[in-house]
Structure formats: structure tokens, C-alpha cells
Amino acid sequence: MLFDPTLCGEVPSSQNTILTALLCAGTFLSYLPQHLKILKRRSSDGISPYFILLGTVGAGSNITNIILLQFIALQCCTVQTYGACVASLLGIFQVVIQGTMFYITFILYMSFFPEQNKYEELADSAEAEEDSESRPLLLPRSSGSKGPPSVEWQTAMWVAGAVVLHAGICVFMSVLLVTLIGPYVAPTRTWASLLGLFSLCLTCLQFFPQIIKTWRSGNVGAISIPMMLMQTPGGYVFAYSIAIRPGVNWSSWISTFVAATLQCVLLVICLSFEARAKNQRALEATNAAVTDTAADAEAPTASAAAQASENVST
Numbered sequence: 001m002l003f004d005p006t007l008c009g010e011v012p013s014s015q016n017t018i019l020t021a022l023l024c025a026g027t028f029l030s031y032l033p034q035h036l037k038i039l040k041r042r043s044s045d046g047i048s049p050y051f052i053l054l055g056t057v058g059a060g061s062n063i064t065n066i067i068l069l070q071f072i073a074l075q076c077c078t079v080q081t082y083g084a085c086v087a088s089l090l091g092i093f094q095v096v097i098q099g100t101m102f103y104i105t106f107i108l109y110m111s112f113f114p115e116q117n118k119y120e121e122l123a124d125s126a127e128a129e130e131d132s133e134s135r136p137l138l139l140p141r142s143s144g145s146k147g148p149p150s151v152e153w154q155t156a157m158w159v160a161g162a163v164v165l166h167a168g169i170c171v172f173m174s175v176l177l178v179t180l181i182g183p184y185v186a187p188t189r190t191w192a193s194l195l196g197l198f199s200l201c202l203t204c205l206q207f208f209p210q211i212i213k214t215w216r217s218g219n220v221g222a223i224s225i226p227m228m229l230m231q232t233p234g235g236y237v238f239a240y241s242i243a244i245r246p247g248v249n250w251s252s253w254i255s256t257f258v259a260a261t262l263q264c265v266l267l268v269i270c271l272s273f274e275a276r277a278k279n280q281r282a283l284e285a286t287n288a289a290v291t292d293t294a295a296d297a298e299a300p301t302a303s304a305a306a307q308a309s310e311n312v313s314t
Contacts, residue, residue: 008076020090031101033226044109046221050209058202059099061195064170068192071183120147207262228267235260
């Protein structure tokens with residue numbers, strides 16, 4: 001099927017254009033706290049690799065889905081004015097921005113993976129000597145040598161490979177279908193629909209691994225609370241905005257609602273752990289101050305006793 005300019009339809013209203021533009025800006029800004037926290041800490045410790053996997057693969061699937069389903073909007077730009085073209089593409093921009101920001105999170109996660117978590121700890125020299133009889137073929141390691149890769153680092157590398165492989169498959173298959181048979185035929189639309197369904201499933205499951213990891217570790221780590229404070233209510237608003245549209249059923253907004261609910265659970269856990277850590281730091285500071293005060297009070301007494309003892313001996 002060839003491109004038909006008469007199918008371009010009406011340009012979105014100014015109200016919808018402004019709303020979508022604000023959503024694009026909000027999506028971009030909501031991810032900045034997470035990126036800045038990883039850069040500031042120079043560590044991605046505390047972030048689940050499976051959270052990164054599900055989020056990045058889901059984002060890639062969603063980007064491919066929206067581009068294929070809205071391919072006519074890209075072609076309509078050849079017959080529309082610049083303003084009309086931008087207004088028509090804002091829906092694509094919103095999905096692409098969200099996906100790109102999560103891909104950046106994935107890159108930062110891999111780039112600032114904690115060095116101390118990459119390798120298993122080696123036994124010290126004493127333990128090595130004790131085990132030498134049972135493991136005669138193992139040569140002693142120097143104190144600065146590294147052990148075997150840790151399970152967490154191997155998982156992160158597997159996640160990186162899966163993300164790259166998935167992105168490659170999405171690009172290759174989409175370009176192949178659009179080039180050989182066209183963007184509007186059944187196989188291409190089916191491929192796009194499958195990617196959308198896949199993204200839907202991953203969106204619903206995305207936060208479970210992070211909730212489990214954060215709960216087990218007992219600390220927030222590199223997870224950004226400001227990011228969740230912005231995205232959680234935004235998720236509910238976005239789900240509501242979809243639900244009130246005419247002709248829409250629950251299947252269109254349920255994934256966004258579930259994701260926002262799970263992110264809300266994660267937010268509550270992180271806030272409670274952060275409050276506990278803050279109270280612990282305050283308690284330690286108070287105990288340290290009391291100890292210093294007691295030491296300062298004992299110092300003159302000890303000095304006076306020493307002086308008295310010296311006078312008696314004289």
C-alpha cells in the first residue's frame with residue numbers, strides 16, 4: 001500500500017498539543033534526578049539488573065511499536081506545514097523521550113556498576129595455605145589480584161547483551177518489513193502489535209525485581225526518590241487521561257495504572273528506609289556528641305587527680 005496524503009487527517013487541537021508537549025517535558029525532567037544521583041554517587045549500587053532489563057526492553061518495544069503504528073504521521077510531514085508536522089509527531093516524541101531516558105539509565109547503570117561488586121572476594125593467605133592440600137593445583141594469588149566475576153556482575157553483563165540483542169532484532173525486523181512489504185500491511189501491523197503486547201507485559205512486571213531487591217537490602221541505594229515522587233502521581237494522571245477518552249476500555253490504561261501502583265509501593269519502601277537511615281545517623285551523631293562531652297568532662301578530673309598525687313608525693 002502506497003502513501004495516501006488524504007489519510008493524514010486533521011491536525012491535533014491546540015489543547016491536545018499543549019498537553020502532550022507538557023507531558024514530553026515532564027517525562028524528560030522526571031528522569032533527570034535518577035541520572036544525576038548515579039552521576040553524583042558514581043555508583044549504581046542498589047538498582048536491580050532485572051529492573052533495568054525489563055524497563056529497557058519494554059521501552060525499546062514501545063518505541064518500535066509507536067513508530068510503526070504511527071508511520072503515516074512521519075510520511076504526512078512531507079505534505080504538512082512544520083507546525084502541523086510537529087503537533088502530529090508529539091505522541092511519538094513522548095514515547096521516544098521516555099524510552100531514550102530509560103536507555104540512558106541503563107548506560108549509567110553499566111558505566112557506574114560498583115567496582116567492589118564485580119568480583120568475588122578472595123580468601124586471605126592463611127586460608128589459602130590451609131586449603132593448599134585440598135586444592136594443590138591452585139597457585140597462590142597476590143593480595144591485589146581479583147577473584148572470579150561475581151554473580152551480580154555476570155547478571156549485569158547478561159542484561160547488557162539481552163538489551164543490545166533486543167534492540168538489534170527490533171531495528172532489523174522493522175526495517176526489513178517496512179522496506180520489503182510496506183508499513184501498512186498486515187505482517188508489519190502484527191509485528192507492531194506483538195511488540196506493544198510485549199511492552200505491556202514488561203511494564204506490569206518491571207518494578208517487582210526492584211521492590212524485592214530494595215526490601216532485601218534495606219537501603220535505597222542509587223534509586224532516586226525525587227524521580228518517583230514525580231513519576232508516581234504522573235502515572236496515575238496519565239492512566240486517568242487515557243481512561244476517560246471515548247472508545248477506550250480497561251486494557252488501554254491498566255498497564256499504566258499497575259506500573260504507577262508498583263512504583264508507589266517502591267516509593268513508600270524507599271521513604272521508610274530513608275527515614276530510618278536518617279534517624280540512625282541522628283542517633284549516632286547524638287551518641288558521638290555525648291561521648292565527646294563525657295571525655296571532655298573527665299579530662300580535668302584526671303588532670304586534677306594527677307596533680308594531687310604529685311603534690312602528695314612531694
